[in-house]
Amino acid sequence: MTERQADGHAHLYYPPILNGLDYLDSVVDHLSGEPNPRNLKYAVLHLQAATEVLLKARLLQEHWSLVFKDPGRADRGRFESGAFESCATSEAIIRLRNILAVELPKSATDEISQLTKWRNALQHYGLIAPAPAVESRAAHILDFLLLFINEYLMPGLSGEDAEYAYETAYHIRSRLSHIRALIQARMDRLSPVLAPHAERTVSCPDCGQLALVVGSAPLRCRFCDEEHRNPVNLAQFYVGIALGKEWEPGYEDLATWPIQRCPGCAEDTLVLEAGTAAAPRSHTPLCFACGGIFPTGG
Ligand SMILES: [Zn+2]
Ligand SMILES: [Zn+2]
Structure with a gap:
């Protein structure tokens, strides 16, 4: 100086x-x-x-x-x-x-x-x-x-x-x-609206609030009202913003990619490290399409 x-x-x-x-x-x-x-x-x-x-x-x-x-x-x-x-x-x-x-x-x-x-x-x-x-x-x-x-x-x-x-x-x-x-x-x-869905409520990639309820249509954030039609796209958007992992073609085949095929509904929507309202600090393997939780992964 x-x-x-x-x-x-x-x-x-x-x-x-x-x-x-x-x-x-x-x-x-x-x-x-x-x-x-x-x-x-x-x-x-x-x-x-x-x-x-x-x-x-x-x-x-x-x-x-x-x-x-x-x-x-x-x-x-x-x-x-x-x-x-x-x-x-x-x-x-x-x-x-x-x-x-x-x-x-x-x-x-x-x-x-x-x-x-x-x-x-x-x-x-x-x-x-x-x-x-x-x-x-x-x-x-x-x-x-x-x-x-x-x-x-x-x-x-x-x-x-x-x-x-x-x-x-x-x-x-x-x-x-x-x-x-x-x-x-x-x-x-x-909070009364969200409480029953805490296990499948994740932070919204648009507004950052723990208010996006996944697992059944409509995939809508109750805070900012943003709605997503396609659970596959939403899962990719989520890991991009919440986990900082930008999707690139071919990544879906990698064992390290944080989205795997769901054993319940067979969609590529099982987010392995979702932070939910029920357990915001741990990693929950949550399917964005069917709402299932599959601890063993895909
Ligand atoms: Zn939102
Ligand atoms: Zn599923």
Whole structure:
């Protein structure tokens, strides 16, 4: 930091954090009250922007070249003029881990990759995610980013910047707790509906809540109302989001693939490591098509 201050570029390093906080402030604005589709669109876009800016802000604190797509060809002049191609958010996460030993929790990186997919979907054909899914996932990511700011970015700030960042984060956190309370209230209202199905209720790949009842049609999340017609596709979507295992052609033949053929209904829908509402912390071999539990596997 002394080097930065000595060469007169101190401010170059600070605006990204304040910029990221400003985006987060906008996200809670858009999610407060009864968000309409336009509010949700900007909540997703600004949350994605905040995530990118804040994760890279930590790289910038280490060295400005680390935000270049190719750090080996980083150029100070192009950095200062902003005329360079920056690394992707997924790459920033890898650099945080490999270079700075900042290991982000897997739950957070999964949420971020889902957010990136939504952002891309928005750019091309509009958002198709249900409103409660956006609110619920956004609340998780906001929680994570506020912790990230506290732990990894605040220590690099001082003076007025630190004061401003502290106040803004406080303001965001207080409104976020209101949004979180609404989400919890909705889950509480659902608990009598979900209780009889606890053994075949899994976390929804859209909203992240333990509210997706599988095993019989309709395969519908009671929290965000997203419905899935095809149990095979849903099982693949689930292991992609919940277990971070992206399906590729041919994987269904592998003994290590977490979906096997169900001995009960003969569909390729037996998810070996499902986390259910009845046993959220253990791995239940649960068939998404017939709802059977088969401890021995396929
Ligand atoms: Zn859902
Ligand atoms: Zn089955």
